[in-house]
Amino acid sequence: MARDPYTVLGVSKSASESEIKSAYRRLAKRYHPDTNADDPKAQERFAEVNGAYEIVGDKDKRKQFDRGEIDADGHPRFTGGYQPGGGSGGDPFAGFGGFSGFSRGAGGARGGEAGAGGGANRTWRFTSDGTSGVDEILREFMNGGGRGGTGRQSGFGSGGGGSERGADLEVVVTVTLEDLASEDKLRVSLPTGRTVDVTLPAGAEPDQQIRLRGLGHESLTGGPAGDAILTLRIAAHPIFTRDGANLKLDLPVTLYDAALGAKVRAPTLTGSVNITVPPGSSSGKTLRLRGLGLPSKAGGKGDLLVTLLIDLPRELPDDFLDMMREWREDHPYQPRSPG
Known part of the structure; x- marks a missing residue:
């Protein structure tokens, strides 16, 4: 037994x-x-x-x-x-109900x-x-017989189509927005010990899967290896948020730059660029920088949407406060709808 x-x-x-x-x-x-x-x-x-x-x-x-x-x-x-009657010439299981x-x-x-x-x-x-x-x-x-031979077969052996494909290997890969924007391949280390360079698809989405043929577990029976299936996770970015192929950025600016207009530096995924703040810009105004977003499924790249946020200093000088009081008296205006 x-x-x-x-x-x-x-x-x-x-x-x-x-x-x-x-x-x-x-x-x-x-x-x-x-x-x-x-x-x-x-x-x-x-x-x-x-x-x-x-x-x-x-x-x-x-x-x-x-x-x-x-x-x-x-x-x-x-x-x-068990009921008698099996005998040497009968059915040994005849008595079992x-x-x-x-x-x-x-x-x-x-x-x-x-x-x-x-x-x-x-x-x-x-x-x-x-x-x-x-x-x-x-x-x-x-497949080669039962226990009297080399062993009970379970998809093993070389004959009768016994070779089975290796199991697939599932791997979760966390990528950054910089990875998605880069034209370089992403280097991924698999649990099998193998390292591969992977091209991320344009417009990649969270939980999207990439199948790498033949990079899964080896077959135990001489069949083809399984596949490696990569599931993408996209890490949150400290300053950018993603909207499809577009990126969004909140950019603090000074009150005088917003009022008078200025050239200011704005970060992108690949470095910094100069942008023009139009004179009289309000907080919340959005500037579109074309082609500075992520690769798109439709081809090309999305845009970088920069929203201006007027940032006042923590300590306001007295002369500035006096000017604001005078302005309030002489030039009042209503930024909100009545009611």
């Missing part, structure tokens, strides 16, 4: 699906026959790992095993209900399982939905 599958994989009975899958991948890679051709013990261990994963890696079989309905070989456990899902095929008993009656070898397979297991039995023969 096979060992407890949890023990074989080195996980607890409360292990999650991802923990079980991770343990299986690690052990299968370690003991795979392709890398242990001269080590029969490794091949036996590989078969044992595959057999264990067939039980606890399958949700339904795992539940059946945990309830004690099947054993570590995947065979149903019988607790009673409540199991309609048995199928049997001629030849090829698994790993020395004796067939019923006169030593004739028969393979028995239980399926929970009551359907025939003939297809599964044929698939076992196509």
Whole structure:
């Protein structure tokens, strides 16, 4: 009888699906026959790992095993209900009720399982939905047989289309607005240890995914590698906000620059530029600097929208306050709508 599958994989009975899958991948890679051709013990261990994963890696079989309905070989456990009559020439399962899902095929008993009656070898397979297991039995023969050979096959082996594609690798990548604006490729380090240079798509959006073909997990069966799937996160910027391909910036200016007009410096993602503040500019006035935004999906670049904010000093001189009082008396105006 096979060992407890949890023990074989080195996980607890409360292990999650991802923990079980991770343990299986690690052990299968370690003991795979392709890398242990001269080590029969490794091949036996590989078969044992595959057999264990067939039980606890399958949700339904795992539940059946945990309830004690099947054993570590995947065979149903019988607790009673046997009626005499099996005999050497009868059906050894004829007396068991409540199991309609048995199928049997001629030849090829698994790993020395004796067939019923006169030593004739028969393979028995239980399926929970009551359907025939003939297809599964044929698939076992196509993939190299059962336990009597190098191990129970689970998509492994070189024949019968057994090579499987490696698993995809999912990676979250946080990028900055400077990254999106740059024409340089972004260097990304993958969990596999590989470093790749990635071209960010124009107009990239948060949670957008980039698929890198063949850069995922290696196949354990000689098949093609999986893909690396990058999910983009866009980091908040300390001074710019994003509006599609446009960027927005709040720019503090002095009262006298706003009143008299001036040339002032304004930051962009690639450096600073001079902008013209028109005379008599109010706080909240927006200036558009064309082509200084982010790359657009439609081609070209968006704009930088600069909103002027008049900034008064913390301490206002007395003569300035006197002038404001005089101005209020002589030149009153209403910036807000009445009411």
